[in-house]
Amino acid sequence: MELANKVAIVTGATSGIGAAVARILDQAGMQLVLTGRRYDRLEQLTRELKQAVFLSGDITEPELPQKLLNLSLQTYGRCDVAFNNAGVQAVGTVETIEIEAVCQMVQVNVEAAFRFAYVVLKHFQSINDGHLINTSSVLGTKVRIAAGAHAGTKYAIEAFSEALRMELANTRVRISCIEPGLVKTELHDYWEIHPTESLNVPQPLQPEDIARYVRFILEQPPHIRIPKLMVLPESHIV
Ligand SMILES: NC(=O)c1ccc[n+]([C@@H]2O[C@H](COP(=O)([O-])OP(=O)(O)OC[C@H]3O[C@@H](n4cnc5c(N)ncnc54)[C@H](OP(=O)(O)O)[C@@H]3O)[C@@H](O)[C@H]2O)c1
Known part of the structure; x- marks a missing residue:
């Protein structure tokens, strides 16, 4: 699919994978609507890109998805792609886990992702076109000790995506999941033992590596x- 002049909404655009996807879609000539909580980051990225607008906010605010879609339609007159990517990670053993952080993670990774997906999909269905890409994880397909709740949020994204794919298979609305292994982003900044040590992956992926595959998914013709x-990065085992 030719991406030039198409429009994408990117959630979690203030850092890591979302920011890299915004940059690569900008290079492909797409027009962008960016979101995340950090206003300064969005302002800076928008200045760097050729055609982008932003709306900062907490993705768990129930009204934000509709506001993002409205901004896309008002600014560009269309919305073709939604990259449903905002996410957080709370991991830990029974002794160390912070229960409130786990519940906050469920709200961001699951509830907000479902809300955003349904809002954009109602629009995509009305125009019988569009592509939703959800950011899952390798942990949407397997579990690790101390990461059960986190994996659970990504299993939820996988189940949701597969059912949507089936529901929309006879339309031109496409559903994809990207499943990264370890990527060097701010997601891991807060953990005492960085996963490059605990997972023994000396060279994690870079956000740009994932962005290339997001672009690849979007560039396929509609019949694919x-x-x-x-x-996954080299040396990934578990
Ligand atoms: N890095 C990895 O190893 C890895 C592996 C597999 C999957 N993933 C997934 O990739 C996605 C992106 O993560 P990343 O690795 O790029 O991490 P990141 O650099 O920490 O980016 C996370 C993004 O999510 C946004 N976000 C978090 N909570 C939010 C909230 N309440 N409201 C609005 N935005 C919020 C952040 O923006 P603000 O903080 O500005 O709000 C930020 O833009 C996540 O879904 C993550 O689960 C990452």
Whole structure:
């Protein structure tokens, strides 16, 4: 699919994978609507890109998805792609886990992702076109000790995506999941033992590596569907 002059909404655009996807879609000539909580980051990225607008906010605010879609339609007159990517990670053992952080993670990774997906999909269905890409994880397909709740949020994204794919298979609305392994982003900044040590992956992926595959998924012609794409770094075992 030709991406030039098409429009994408990117959630979690203030850092990591979302920011890299915004940059690569900008290079492909797409027009963008960016979101995240950090206003300064959005302002800076928008200045760097050719055609982008932003709306900062907490993705768990129930009204934000509709406001993002409205901004896309008002600014560009269309919305073709939604990259449903905002996410957080709360991991820990029974002794160390912070229960409130787990519940906050469920709200961001699951509830907000479902809300955003349904809002954009109602629009995509009304125009019988569009592509939703959900950011899952390798942990949407397997579990690790101390990461059960986190994996659970990504299993939820996988189940949701597969059912949507089935529901929309006879339309031109496409659903994909990208399933990254370890990527060097701010997601891991807060943990005492960085996963490069605990997972023994000396060279994690870079956000740009994932962005290339997101672009690849979007560039396929409409008769080709990529429901899932796992991207792992060398030395990934568990
Ligand atoms: N890094 C990895 O190893 C890895 C592996 C597999 C999957 N993933 C997934 O990739 C996605 C992106 O993560 P990343 O690795 O790029 O991490 P990141 O650099 O920490 O980016 C996370 C993004 O989510 C946004 N976000 C978090 N909570 C939010 C909230 N309440 N409201 C609005 N935005 C919020 C952040 O923006 P603000 O803080 O500005 O709000 C930020 O833009 C996540 O879904 C993550 O689960 C990452």
